[in-house]
Amino acid sequence: MARPKSEDKKQALLEAATAAFAQSGIAASTSAIARSAGVAEGTLFRYFATKDDLLNELYLTIKADLVQTMIAGLNPNETRPKENTRNIWNSYIGWGVRNPME
Numbered sequence: 001m002a003r004p005k006s007e008d009k010k011q012a013l014l015e016a017a018t019a020a021f022a023q024s025g026i027a028a029s030t031s032a033i034a035r036s037a038g039v040a041e042g043t044l045f046r047y048f049a050t051k052d053d054l055l056n057e058l059y060l061t062i063k064a065d066l067v068q069t070m071i072a073g074l075n076p077n078e079t080r081p082k083e084n085t086r087n088i089w090n091s092y093i094g095w096g097v098r099n100p101m102e
Contacts, residue, residue, distance in 0.1 A: 010047050012037040017058050022101035026055070062102045069095040 016036035020028035030051055034041040048054035073091030078084045 005047060009037070009039055009043065013039065013044055013047055013054070014058055014061060017054055018062075018101050021055070021058070030054075062099075065099075065102075066092070066095055 073087040
């Protein structure tokens, strides 16, 4: 019987993939990603069937975080659209500064 998947391992793989893709681009190897995450390469493939699946999951995770950050800058009580746009923009820029590899 297969062991249940660990969210900690999945998160470690996503973080390692972020760093590897930022450094080496799409050429980053799955073995380097797994090694950086502290797991065997086979473990990576238990969580993500292919390197493309890993990349797609990483993209969706990063974009979801970005969208949440931008929405947090939206003030529903603000009546001036320009001010809300500025708040969203500032949230977007702040996210980029805090997450340079993403």
